Amino acid sequence: MAGMSQTPSSAPAEPFLLRRIALPAYGPTVLASLGHGAVLPVLALSARALGASVGVAALTVALLGIGQLAASLPSGALAARVGERRALMVAGVIDAVAMTGALLAREVWLLAVAVFVMGIAGALFNLARQAYLTEVVPVSMRARALSTLGGVHRIGLFAGPFVGAAVVAEWDIRAAYAVAVATSIGAFLLVALLPDLTAGHERATAAAARRSVGSVLLEHRRTLLTLGTGVLAIAAARGARTSLLPLWAEQIGLDATDTALVFGIAGALDMLLFYPAGAVMDRFGRAWVAVPTVVVLGIGMAALPLTTTMPALTVVALLMALGNGLGSGIVMTLGADAAPADARPQFLGGWRLFVDSGVSGGPLLVSAITVVAPLAAACVVLGGISFVGGAWLARWVPRYDPTRRPRSQQA
Numbered sequence: 440m441a442g443m444s445q446t447p448s449s450a451p452a453e454p455f456l457l458r459r460i461a462l463p464a465y466g467p468t469v470l471a472s473l474g475h476g477a478v479l480p481v482l483a484l485s486a487r488a489l490g491a492s493v494g495v496a497a498l499t500v501a502l503l504g505i506g507q508l509a510a511s512l513p514s515g516a517l518a519a520r521v522g523e524r525r526a527l528m529v530a531g532v533i534d535a536v537a538m539t540g541a542l543l544a545r546e547v548w549l550l551a552v553a554v555f556v557m558g559i560a561g562a563l564f565n566l567a568r569q570a571y572l573t574e575v576v577p578v579s580m581r582a583r584a585l586s587t588l589g590g591v592h593r594i595g596l597f598a599g600p601f602v603g604a605a606v607v608a609e610w611d612i613r614a615a616y617a618v619a620v621a622t623s624i625g626a627f628l629l630v631a632l633l634p635d636l637t638a639g640h641e642r643a644t645a646a647a648a649r650r651s652v653g654s655v656l657l658e659h660r661r662t663l664l665t666l667g668t669g670v671l672a673i674a675a676a677r678g679a680r681t682s683l684l685p686l687w688a689e690q691i692g693l694d695a696t697d698t699a700l701v702f703g704i705a706g707a708l709d710m711l712l713f714y715p716a717g718a719v720m721d722r723f724g725r726a727w728v729a730v731p732t733v734v735v736l737g738i739g740m741a742a743l744p745l746t747t748t749m750p751a752l753t754v755v756a757l758l759m760a761l762g763n764g765l766g767s768g769i770v771m772t773l774g775a776d777a778a779p780a781d782a783r784p785q786f787l788g789g790w791r792l793f794v795d796s797g798v799s800g801g802p803l804l805v806s807a808i809t810v811v812a813p814l815a816a817a818c819v820v821l822g823g824i825s826f827v828g829g830a831w832l833a834r835w836v837p838r839y840d841p842t843r844r845p846r847s848q849q850a
Contacts, residue, residue, distance in 0.1 A: 457576075457584060463633040464572055464584070465591045467527060467626035471534065471564060472592045474622030475557075476599015477606075477615045478538070482554060485612055491547045499551045506558020507565075508795040514563040515788015516652045523571040523784070524635045530564035531627030535620055542616035564626075566791055570784050573775040578841050581775055582720030582728075586768030590713025593767070597706050655785035662777050665835045667793040670770050672828025673729070674797025675804070676736040679821045680759050682802040686814055687743045688752060701753050705760035712764030720772060726836040728769050730829050735762030737825025744815035770794055777839050 457464075482503070486496035518526040537560055540553035568588065576584040606614035656663065684705075688698040720728050739759035746752045774790040801821070808817040 457580065457587065460575060463629070464575070465588065466629045466633075467531070467564075468568060468588060469591050469595050470622040470626040470629065471531070472595025473599045473602065474534075474538065474595075474619030475561070476596040477603030477618045477622075478541070478557075478599075479596070480600050480603060481607065481612050481615045485541070485544075486547055486550055488612065489544070489547045489550060495547060499547065499554055502551055502555040503558045503561070504795065504799045506555040507562040508558075508792070508799055509555075510559040510562035511566075511792040511795055512652050512788045514559075514566045514791070515785045517563065518567050518570060518784035518788075519650070519652075519782070523567045523574065524630060526563055526567035526784075527571065527630045528627055530560045530567060531623050531630060533563070534560035535623035535627065538616050538619040538623055542613050542620065560623075562791060562795070566784065566787050569771045569775065570778075570787055573778065573783060580721060581841075582725070582768060582772045583714065583717035585771040585775060586713045586717030586720070589768040589771065590710065593706075593710050593713070597710060650782050650785060652785045652788050655779070655782045656789040659777070659779065659786060659789075662839065663789055663793065666773060666777055666839050667790065669729070669828060669832040669835055670773055670790070671793050671797040671800075672825065672831065673733050673766065673770060674794045675801035676733050676740070676821065676825045676828065677763060678798040678801025679740065679805050679817075680736060680763065680801075682805045683740055683743060683814075683818055683821065684752075684756055684759070686805075687746070687818070690814055691747055691749075691752065693749055693752070697749055701749065701756050704753060705756040708757055709760040709764040709767075712761070713767035716765050716767045716769070717772075720769070721842065724837065724842045725769065725773060725776065725840045726833060728766055729773065729832045729836045732762050732766030732769055733825045733832060734829040735759070735765065737822040737829065738762075739822075740818050740825065741822030743818040773836065773839070776841050 482500045483496045486499040487493075491499060514526070517529070521529070533556060537553045537556035540556065541550055544550040544553055569585070572584050572588055573581065602618055603615040606618055684702070685698055688701060693701070716728055736759055739755050739762060742755050742758070743752075746755050774787055774794075778786040778790070804824075805817045805821065808820055
C-alpha cells in the first residue's frame with residue numbers, strides 16, 4: 440500500500456505537509472468561528488433587549504446546544520448523501536440565513552428560532568469538516584491536523600468577541616450578527632471556490648451513502664458504547680468547566696470584569712497547546728492525551744472549592760485550561776480513528792451525538808446537583824466523574840489507536 444496514491448487517504452509518495460491544504464482545510468473554520476465568537480456574548484443580551492426574562496434569555500442561549508444535539512444524526516446522513524464539501528456549503532448557507540434572522544428578529548421567539556438553526560448549522564459544519572480532514576490527511580498526521588482544526592476554532596472564538604465588541608461599540612448590538620453573516624458567506628465562498636480534495640473518495644464510496652445512519656451505528660455499537668462513553672466523559676467535563684468556573688467566581692465575590700479576566704488568561708493558555716497536543720498523539724499515542732485531559736480537568740474542578748481569592752481561582756482556571764488545551768482535537772481524532780472508511784459521515788453523526796450530549800449534560804448535571812447540594816458538592820462530583828472517565832479511557836483508547844498498529848496498516 441505504501442506506493443499507492445490513487446486516493447487522498449493512501450500513503451503519500453512524498454512527505455505530507457499540512458500547509459498545502461491549510462486554506463481549504465482551516466480557512467472556513469476560522470471565519471465561521473470568528474462569526475460565532477462575535478455573536479455568543481450578545482445572544483442573551485439580544486433576548487433581554489427584546490423583552491425576555493432572565494430565564495427565557497438563558498433558554499434562548501441553550502437552544503444553540505439543543506440545535507446541535509438535534510442535528511447530529513441528520514448531519515451524518517446528509518454528509519453521506521451529498522459529500523463533505525457540499526455539506527460544508529449547505530452549512531454555510533444555513534448559518535448565514537440563521538444569522539440574518541437573528542439580525543432582523545424583533546420578537547423573542549424569532550430570535551430563539553434563529554439560535555436553534557445556528558446550532559443545526561454548527562452541527563453540520565463541524566461533522567463535515569471533521570470528515571473532510573480525516574479523508575485528506577494521512578493517519579500519521581491525523582492528530583496534528585485535527586488538533587490544529589480545534590486550535591483554529593478556539594482562536595476564532597477567542598478573537599470573535601473583540602471584533603463583536605468593536606462593531607457593537609460603533610453601531611449597536613445587531614452589528615455583531617452582521618459580522619457573523621459576513622463570515623458565514625465568506626466560509627461558503629472559500630469552500631465553493633477552492634479545489635475539492637475529497638471528490639475521488641466520494642465517488643469511490645457513493646454506494647455507502649445509501650446505508651442508513653441507524654444501520655451503521657448498530658454495526659459499530661460496541662465502539663460507541665466503549666470509546667464513545669469515554670468521549671462522553673471528556674465532553675461532560677468540558678461542559679461542566681464552563682459552568683462551574685463563572686459560578687464559583689460569583690460565589691467568592693468576583694465581579695463580571697474579574698471573571699472575564701480569569702477566563703481570558705485561561706483562554707490564552709488553552710490556545711497555545713493545540714499543536715503540541717497533536718504531536719504527542721501522533722508520536723506516542725492517543726491515550727497520552729485523552730487520559731491526562733479528563734484527569735487534569737477533574738483535578739481542577741475538585742480543587743475549585745479550595746479557592747477563595749481571584750489569584751487562587753486563576754491558578755485553578757489555568758490548570759483546567761492546561762487540561763482542556765492538551766486535549767485539543769482529541770475528540771475528533773478518536774472519532775476519526777474509529778470511523779469506518781466506507782460509512783464515515785454516518786458514524787460521525789452518532790459520534791457527535793455522544794459529544795454534544797456530554798457538552799449539554801455537564802452543565803445540566805451541575806444544575807441538578809446544586810438544587811439539592813452546595814456548589815462545592817457539584818465541583819467534587821464532577822471531578823470524581825472525570826477521574827472515572829480517565830480510567831475508562833485508559834482501558835479503551837489504546838484498543839482503537841492506529842498509532843499502535845504496524846505502519847503498513849496506517850495508510
